[in-house]
Each structure stands twice: as structure tokens, then as C-alpha cells.
Amino acid sequence: xxxxxxxxxxxxxxxxxxxxxxxxxxxxxxxxxxxxxxxxxxxxxxxxxxxxxxxxxxxxxxxxxxxxxxxxxxxxxxxxxxxxxxxxxxxxxxxxxxxxxxxxxxxxxxxxxxxxxxxxxxxxxxxxxxxxxxxxxxxxxxxxxxxxxxxxxxxxxxxxxxxxxxxxxxxxxxxxxxxxxxxxxxxxxxxxxxxxxxxxxxxxxxxxxxxxxxxxxxxxxxxxxxxxxxxxxxxxxxxxxxxxxxxxxxxxxxxxxxxxxxxxxxxxxxxxxxxxxxxxxxxxxxxxxxxxxxxxxxxxxxxxxxxxxxxxxxxxxxxxxxxxxxxxxxxxxxxxxxxxxxxxxxxxxxxxxxxxxxxxxxxxxxxxxxxxxxxxxxxxxxxxxxxxxxxxxxxxxxxxxxxxxxxxxxxxxxxxxxxxxxxxxxxxxxxxxxxxx
Numbered sequence: 001x002x003x004x005x006x007x008x009x010x011x012x013x014x015x016x017x018x019x020x021x022x023x024x025x026x027x028x029x030x031x032x033x034x035x036x037x038x039x040x041x042x043x044x045x046x047x048x049x050x051x052x053x054x055x056x057x058x059x060x061x062x063x064x065x066x067x068x069x070x071x072x073x074x075x076x077x078x079x080x081x082x083x084x085x086x087x088x089x090x091x092x093x094x095x096x097x098x099x100x101x102x103x104x105x106x107x108x109x110x111x112x113x114x115x116x117x118x119x120x121x122x123x124x125x126x127x128x129x130x131x132x133x134x135x136x137x138x139x140x141x142x143x144x145x146x147x148x149x150x151x152x153x154x155x156x157x158x159x160x161x162x163x164x165x166x167x168x169x170x171x172x173x174x175x176x177x178x179x180x181x182x183x184x185x186x187x188x189x190x191x192x193x194x195x196x197x198x199x200x201x202x203x204x205x206x207x208x209x210x211x212x213x214x215x216x217x218x219x220x221x222x223x224x225x226x227x228x229x230x231x232x233x234x235x236x237x238x239x240x241x242x243x244x245x246x247x248x249x250x251x252x253x254x255x256x257x258x259x260x261x262x263x264x265x266x267x268x269x270x271x272x273x274x275x276x277x278x279x280x281x282x283x284x285x286x287x288x289x290x291x292x293x294x295x296x297x298x299x300x301x302x303x304x305x306x307x308x309x310x311x312x313x314x315x316x317x318x319x320x321x322x323x324x325x326x327x328x329x330x331x332x333x334x335x336x337x338x339x340x341x342x343x344x345x346x347x348x349x350x351x352x353x354x355x356x357x358x359x360x361x362x363x364x365x366x367x368x369x370x371x372x373x374x375x376x377x378x379x380x381x382x383x384x385x386x387x388x389x390x391x392x393x394x395x396x397x398x399x400x401x402x403x404x405x406x407x408x409x410x411x412x413x414x415x416x417x418x419x420x421x422x423x424x425x426x427x428x429x430x431x432x433x434x435x436x437x
Contacts, residue, residue, distance in 0.1 A: 071104025184339030284375030
């Protein structure tokens with residue numbers, strides 16, 4: 001039976017790898033070689049990567065690609081994307097090319113407010129708690145003056161503190177709901193530092209509040225943390241053109257628009273379809289969020305919560321036909337940053353911002369929303385015309401060939417063969433075997 005390791009984080013990298021090899025990998029030299037293969041030759045760069053997380057052994061690479069020709073608010077962008085799924089960058093690029101000659105994408109930021117809560121228990125009179133909150137508010141604000149000084153100087157900071165009574169949902173449960181403006185920073189550390197200081201001040205002052213002393217009941221802070229659900233921090237992106245301009249070789253514009261709108265309606269009505277529909281949107285969004293060093297897990301959680309904001313999970317995108325015009329749009333919450341965290345540390349992230357022409361946080365929100373909309377357009381366009389597998393499997397062909405360790409010549413023959421033949425794993429295997437025979 002494997003024994004638990006003690007003090008693992010205090011070991012150096014070599015000691016950690018040796019322990020892993022001895023304990024789980026049978027001292028396999030191939031395993032060691034695999035870990036070392038992905039180390040950076042530049043020792044300084046490797047040290048930077050080692051410091052991103054605890055217990056780093058190696059680096060896990062994902063492709064860094066570019067989707068060009070995105071016309072957004074009359075500015076042309078090439079959008080960096082980091083993702084492993086084979087068809088995503090190609091689909092985004094195709095959507096960008098499609099809309100380039102049809103007016104491009106329009107995007108606007110609706111709001112940028114973020115939030116966090118001090119969650120606490122209280123089992124006394126609500127009126128006493130409200131009176132205490134009203135009296136202690138100035139001290140709560142004063143307690144974070146040093147923390148938010150720089151943020152306030154730039155026009156951000158804490159915007160409001162509100163006492164929320166949530167005891168109907170959960171007995172004895174209350175919140176201090178705080179709203180923030182963090183400008184070009186995602187702001188997680190700033191918000192959490194403010195919340196923890198507010199919580200400490202709130203609890204300390206409560207211990208000296210006479211009505212609490214008389215009643216012998218006090219507020220008890222449970223936790224203080226930002227929320228990744230930011231429905232007030234929203235962005236909208238859309239495309240629009242005359243239906244006649246949707247004509248292409250696979251389908252006429254009128255039929256395309258009708259089937260496209262119906263596909264969106266289905267994603268609004270059927271949760272099973274909506275989940276896959278929105279996953280495709282997140283293919284585009286996550287890829288840009290990753291490339292720019294932002295927190296894609298926070299974005300995912302907030303976006304999916306927003307998709308269920310009405311108590312029913314449905315499509316994040318919308319489409320309509322009105323006066324011979326087709327319009328397709330998305331509105332969603334995105335809390336992003338262009339300063340802080342990995343945005344100024346990871347060399348490829350810094351390069352991504354250079355490629356994007358050094359956007360601020362609001363500009364990045366627009367770009368990311370457009371990437372999600374483009375990805376969804378490409379997917380729905382395929383679904384209502386030639387089907388999703390034709391393009392996807394063409395892109396997946398190279399992955400299958402690499403799994404089979406195909407030579408360069410075999411790859412060239414396969415690419416040529418499958419231009420006019422259906423790609424499937426078994427078909428590729430059979431073709432490669434026939435070449436080798």
C-alpha cells in the first residue's frame with residue numbers, strides 16, 4: 001500500500017520527480033524524459049513557470065493559434081486563441097471571414113460592476129441588525145481606505161454596501177452585498193481584501209454594540225468572498241445583414257435565416273440542446289480568455305449561471321428576422337482584466353495583448369464576446385447546412401494520423417484522399433494500413 005508523503009511541497013523539483021517516479025511510475029525512464037522534454041531551455045523562463053503554481057514538475061503545452069479577419073466596431077483584429085479542440089480556430093476564422101464583407105461585428109459594454117459578499121449568521125431582531133448596519137457603515141468604509149486608495153485614484157473602488165436579508169432562503173442568513181469597479185483589473189484579490197477587512201470591522205464593532213450585548217446575540221461572519229456571478233458586468237455583441245446577403249453555395253439566404261433562427265429557438269426551449277449549444281460558445285470565449293491569461297473557470301461559472309438566470313437553462317445567443325434583415329446577437333457577463341495576474345507575467349499572454357493592440361478591459365470584453373458569437377454562428381451554420389461532422393472530422397484527421405504515427409508522406413496522401421471521402425477513425429486506419437501494405 002502506498003504511504004502518504006509528508007512535506008512534499010518543501011522538496012525541490014528533482015526530489016518531487018524522484019518521489020513520483022519511485023511511488024507511481026516504476027522508475028520509468030520514459031516518464032522522466034517526458035517531464036523533462038517540456039521544460040523550457042531558458043532557465044529563467046522555466047523558473048517563472050515553476051512559480052505560477054505549487055509543486056510544478058513540468059509544463060503542459062496547448063496550441064496558441066490565431067483567428068484573423070475579425071472586424072469589430074470597424075477595427076480589424078487577429079484574435080489569439082489557446083485551445084486543444086481541432087476545429088475551433090478554423091470555425092472562428094470562417095465566421096470572421098463570412099462577416100467581414102457583411103459589416104463585421106458590433107459590440108458594446110453594458111456595465112462593468114462586480115460584486116462580493118460578507119456572509120454571516122444572525123438570529124436576533126432584524127430591526128436591531130439594520131440599525132447597527134446603518135451606524136457602522138462609515139467605519140466599514142474607513143477600514144478599507146488604505147486598500148482601495150490606488151484603485152480610487154484611478155476611478156474605481158467600492159461603490160456600495162447593502163445589507164441583504166436572506167433568512168427566508170436560509171434560517172439566520174444575511175449578507176453584506178458589496179459592489180465594486182475594478183477598471184482594467186479582474187480585481188479578485190482587491191475585492192477579497194476589501195471584503196475580509198469589512199467583515200473583521202463589522203464583527204469587531206458588533207461586539208461593542210449595546211443592543212447586541214443586551215440581547216446576547218451577535219452577528220457571526222461565516223465567510224467573505226467575491227462572486228463570479230456578475231450579471232451587472234455585461235457585454236453585447238451582434239451581427240446583422242439583409243437576408244439576401246446570406247446566400248451561399250449550400251443554401252439560399254431565406255432558408256438559411258429561417259433554419260438558423262429555428263435552431264436558436266430550439267436551444268432556448270430544450271436544455272439538452274442548450275448545454276451543447278452554449279459549450280460551443282464557450283469554445284471561442286475560453287480560448288481567448290486563456291490566451292490573455294484570464295480565469296476561464298470564473299468566466300465559465302458566471303456565464304452558465306447567467307444562462308439559467310430565469311430558472312431554466314437556455315441559449316446564450318439570440319436571432320431574429322425583421323424587415324428582411326437577419327440579426328444574431330449575444331449578451332453575457334464577462335469579468336476580465338488586462339492588468340495583474342498572469343496578464344503581465346506570462347510571455348505569451350503579453351504577446352497576445354500586443355496582437356490585440358493592447359486593449360483595456362472593456363475592449364477585451366467586446367473581443368471575447370465576439371469570439372463566442374462567431375463560434376456559435378459557425379456551429380449553427382454547419383448544423384443547418386452540411387452538418388457538423390464534415391468540417392470537424394476534416395480538422396480531426398491530423399490528430400488521427402498522429403495517433404497512428406503516420407509519416408509526412410502518408411499524411412499528404414491521406415489529406416488528398418479525404419478531401420472527397422468521409423473521415424472516420426476506422427476509415428483513416430484502413431487507409432493508412434492500405435498504404436503500408
